[in-house]
Amino acid sequence: MIEINKLHKSYEMGSSSLHVLKGIDFKVEAGELVAIMGSSGSGKSTLLNILGMLDISDQGTYDLDDIRIADMDEKKAANYRNRFLGFVFQSFNLINYKSALENVALPLYYQGIARKERQKTALNYLDKVGLKDWSLHLPSELSGGQKQRVAIARALAANPKVLLADEPTGALDSATSREVMALIQKINNEGKTILVVTHENDIANMCKRIVHLKDGVIVEDKKIKQNIIKDV
């Protein structure tokens, strides 16, 4: 599903440059649930942004579902993001003046799907994350866990091949974190490929594979026994 080779990325910081990713080789099969771990500054978010086509690499190759992601213009990139990738962010990134339903329907709007159909699909996904009754509420009227579930519903709405979650539980308490992770496990079990960036061990242990990043290189990549959440 995902294959990257010798990926490099530097950031220009005024006159000096910061080498964040120093040759990453990495492969993810369909249906995997991968945790990308590392302390802050290890390059894990940068990697996720490149995988999510939110940022571009300096060197190396990236193939997503056997399609080479390189030299894309913004238009094509936007199209790929829309169809292949779903994003979940630490700070939810919901549009604050749109209701939960409208937020979930937004990726479908950019696919050119008609309003009625959009709302039907969006309501389906809200139901899936258990927020059908909250569909008309604004983000400001939802709790943190609810916001993140709306964000997950939105990420799923366009039926992407890969779900990318950047510290999805970073802004949540541990009980809510478990709820969100349970939802992620459920979606993964339905066959969706999911990458989760985290620096928390217990979150990582809820995944099926852990990739450890340190100073821009992968220092560890192992399959683990998944800690399945049952009590939610």
Add this chain to the structure above:
Amino acid sequence: MFNLERWKEIFQSIQKNKLRTVLSGLTVSLGILIFIILFGLGEGLKNSYSDLFLNEANNVIYIYPGKTTKPYAGFKTNRIIELKNEDVDAINEEFSSTIEYLNPRLFVSEPITYGLESYTFEISAVSPSNQLIEKHVLMKGRYINEKDLFEKNKVTTIGRLVARDIFKGEDPIGKFINIGSRAFKVVGVFQDISGDTEENKLIIPYTTRQQILKGTDVIGTIAFTFDQSIGGSGAVKLSNDVKSLLKKRKSISPSDPSGIRIRNVADEIDRSLQFANALQIIITFVGIGTLIAGVIGISNIMVFIVKERTKELGIRKALGAQPSEIIKMIISESIFITTLSGFFGMGIGIIILNSLDSGTLQDYFITRAGVDFGIAFFATIILIVFGVIAGYIPAKRAASIKPIEALSDE
């Protein structure tokens, strides 16, 4: 280009962000409003000037004899110049191609009596062309004519107010009025839209007056109209030529500013209208200034709006919005708001202009304050266009920003 879904998206954004909408709308409305009011008042000032000269034939040149101020050709200074019949003939001959009507005039100061009452009115001893030059309109009877001039008839055509004061409802035609010690037969009554001054006059043939003055051939002043097609510069040249001709005939130094004086009405109107035009140009500049201030206002607000929405735009991009989609969204919003508030401001401006009390305005020398709809419309369009350009630049920047940068913008 028109996309119902996009407009729904835009209306939602406008509705949910009222402060921002009102803020940018207000700037545009205010800019247009001030422009239209200023421009309208300027137009009113200009109208006042135009009205001042509306009722006078504007192709008239008057010749006044005066006193010389320089010795010349053996004559001393302070010689009093008199125009004579032969001068009129000479002008007529020399400039027959450009002069339309020539009117020798003598001003008469004589007591007027009718029955037992006596009156004071201005008396003009002129030629029949006076009617055309002064734009007298006959109400009754006839104007003095060429035959009167030739036969030196004692006839008079009187102004409307003269008829009213002397005859008080009686039919004046055929009655005799005494001018000085001579009886003149009233042959007609005229009116003049330019007002009371002309309607308080009695018109008699100048030749009759000359005969009464013991057969003199002296005339007071000469007025003549010229063919309009010679234009403003042609008129100036004509008046100069007439002046030189008369100076030569009267042996006046060519450099003497006095002796013969010429008054060119067209020239005077031109100068006054130039002043009014200059005023309006200044006002228009101030108006354009407000428009520019409006444009700068919108630009600032657009930059602010886009900045405020950077994160939202980042989210939209992450969800698959194409850059062009982002630009279209911002531009459409900006067009919608500026158009609506632009025409709103224009409407309010026109309403205010129309509702201004014309009496009060008259005190400030403003007549019919108003703005041409085309100009108002044009100014509004200009503001909208610049509003769109002002929106386009930050929108383009926002659309090209990487989603990740937009998302990290807190």
